[in-house]
Amino acid sequence: MENYLQYVADSTVFILEGSVLTIQLYAVTIIFAIPLGIVLALMKISKFNILRYLLSFYTWVFRGTPLLLQLFFTYYGLSIIGISLQPFTAAALTFVINYSAYLTEIYRAGIESIDKGQYEAAKALNMDYVQTMRRIILPQVVRRTIPPTCNEAINLVKDTALVVVIGMGDLLRSAKEIFSRDFAITPFAIAAVIYLLMTTVIVYFFRKLEDKYSIYE
Amino acid sequence: MNNTDQEMKMIQAINITKSFGAHVVLDEVNLEVKKGEVIAIIGPSGSGKSTLLRCFNGLEEIDSGEIIIEGDSFSHKNEKHQKDRIGNKAKREIAKKLGMVFQHFNLFPHMTVLGNVIEAPATVLGLKKADVIKTAEAILDKVGLLDKKNAYPSKISGGQKQRVAIARALGMNPDIMLFDEPTSALDPELIGEVQKVISDLAKEKMTMLIVTHEMRFAGEVADRIIFMDDGKIIEDGKPEQIFNNPEHPRIKTFIDKISGKETE
Numbered sequence: 367m368e369n370y371l372q373y374v375a376d377s378t379v380f381i382l383e384g385s386v387l388t389i390q391l392y393a394v395t396i397i398f399a400i401p402l403g404i405v406l407a408l409m410k411i412s413k414f415n416i417l418r419y420l421l422s423f424y425t426w427v428f429r430g431t432p433l434l435l436q437l438f439f440t441y442y443g444l445s446i447i448g449i450s451l452q453p454f455t456a457a458a459l460t461f462v463i464n465y466s467a468y469l470t471e472i473y474r475a476g477i478e479s480i481d482k483g484q485y486e487a488a489k490a491l492n493m494d495y496v497q498t499m500r501r502i503i504l505p506q507v508v509r510r511t512i513p514p515t516c517n518e519a520i521n522l523v524k525d526t527a528l529v530v531v532i533g534m535g536d537l538l539r540s541a542k543e544i545f546s547r548d549f550a551i552t553p554f555a556i557a558a559v560i561y562l563l564m565t566t567v568i569v570y571f572f573r574k575l576e577d578k579y580s581i582y583e
Numbered sequence: 584m585n586n587t588d589q590e591m592k593m594i595q596a597i598n599i600t601k602s603f604g605a606h607v608v609l610d611e612v613n614l615e616v617k618k619g620e621v622i623a624i625i626g627p628s629g630s631g632k633s634t635l636l637r638c639f640n641g642l643e644e645i646d647s648g649e650i651i652i653e654g655d656s657f658s659h660k661n662e663k664h665q666k667d668r669i670g671n672k673a674k675r676e677i678a679k680k681l682g683m684v685f686q687h688f689n690l691f692p693h694m695t696v697l698g699n700v701i702e703a704p705a706t707v708l709g710l711k712k713a714d715v716i717k718t719a720e721a722i723l724d725k726v727g728l729l730d731k732k733n734a735y736p737s738k739i740s741g742g743q744k745q746r747v748a749i750a751r752a753l754g755m756n757p758d759i760m761l762f763d764e765p766t767s768a769l770d771p772e773l774i775g776e777v778q779k780v781i782s783d784l785a786k787e788k789m790t791m792l793i794v795t796h797e798m799r800f801a802g803e804v805a806d807r808i809i810f811m812d813d814g815k816i817i818e819d820g821k822p823e824q825i826f827n828n829p830e831h832p833r834i835k836t837f838i839d840k841i842s843g844k845e846t847e
Contacts, residue, residue, distance in 0.1 A: 481689075483685060483687055483689035484689060484691065486642055486685065486689060487685065487689035487690070487691070487748075487751075489640075489641070489642060490640055490642065490681075490682070490683035490685075490752070491702070491703035491707065491751070491752070491755060492675060492678055492679050492703060492707045492755065493703060493706060493707055494675070494707075497706050497707065501702060501706055502691055502702075505693050506692065506693055509693065579693075581735065582692050582693050582694075582735040582736070582737060583692075583735075583737055
């Protein structure tokens with residue numbers, strides 16, 4: 367029994383070492399994809415047709431093809447034409463671009479759901495476009511889009527596992543390595559617990575955010 | 584108030600037209616509003632009352648004609664699809680002179696009552712926050728809502744919301760107030776408190792244009808009543824004249840119909 371506990375502890379430490387990469391990739395993606403999604407959403411509802419067509423093409427491609435394929439493309443595909451990226455750079459780039467595509471659509475829908483009376487009130491108070499968006503529209507959009515953003519944030523935790531295909535050592539790969547060595551189910555159970563802990567933290571964080579923003583409802 | 588003040592033209596609308604698609608909403612409308620005047624705009628739904636108001640602060644763009652605010656041209660076009668001769672920057676500067684109150688309040692739900700009132704003075708005018716708050720509190724006191732300053736709009740009644748909306752518009756210290764059916768969305772028992780605030784402003788000689796279906800209130804508060812029908816001003820006169828002696832038979836029918844509704 368004691369041996370088994372020792373085994374679990376050692377395995378957990380090893381898998382947690384792999385989790386560092388998972389968390390790094392997660393943080394980079396969230397930090398860049400959310401603001402990028404908001405900016406692209408604003409561009410997508412702008413009156414510049416070319417911009418709108420380009421962004422429609424972008425969301426069409428990145429929501430319409432597997433993330434795995436996109437990962438292959440940035441890491442292996444680009445290297446063929448002479449652009450060799452570090453695995454982490456390739457992964458982060460792919461994840462940011464892919465998640466921004468989904469978030470762009472979420473925030474676009476959020477912006478369009480705001481009553482036009484809010485724009486009129488802001489205009490009647492002499493606010494310009496930037497002031498109206500920053501002070502009036504986007505704070506309400508953020509509140510309304512917390513639940514779908516939370517969904518994406520949870521998906522991202524699990525999608526990070528895809529990086530094994532470009533040879534990166536993440537949480538799941540560490541678990542798989544122990545499995546290959548010992549042919550035991552324990553490392554997978556440990557990995558599952560760590561994933562669940564991460565998603566629990568994320569759900570908790572978004573619930574707090576929702577509480578904070580819901581005071582005005 | 585001296586004579587020159589009284590003669591000062593706050594708004595001049597010269598031959599303004601506006602159509603939505605094939606539907607002509609404003610048909611060569613001419614109007615002059617003097618300083619301190621309170622004008623009630625009445626007429627059937629779809630007659631162009633709200634659109635007229637919304638052209639005065641730029642929420643709607645005119646197709647042709649000219650709008651002059653306090654002597655400055657605010658909008659000037661010869662025909663639809665033509666670029667306005669007045670640039671956006673100049674427009675924004677002139678629009679500061681007008682405040683607007685909407686039928687559905689359009690308060691900012693994510694800001695407190697005080698937050699709604701201080702938002703534009705702080706963000707747009709860039710005034711010092713402490714000063715802005717002081718002024719805002721004085722205005723809220725005037726509309727009787729100082730005790731609600733920390734409440735969110737969702738927690739107050741419709742009448743209170745509309746009074747906050749009035750306070751919010753007054754926060755920008757406008758010379759002219761535009762009211763677009765300010766009591767139409769309110770329960771009957773809440774109408775009075777909003778009308779009282781508007782009457783108080785009339786006593787302070789605020790220049791006001793009020794689109795309303797409340798005939799009794801229009802008669803009490805307005806110096807002039809404008810009757811609009813089908814995109815045209817068909818009568819413009821003192822309340823007594825409009826109510827008792829209208830030149831146009833259409834007006835009498837309309838007023839009888841509305842008044843009949845009111846007593847129901």
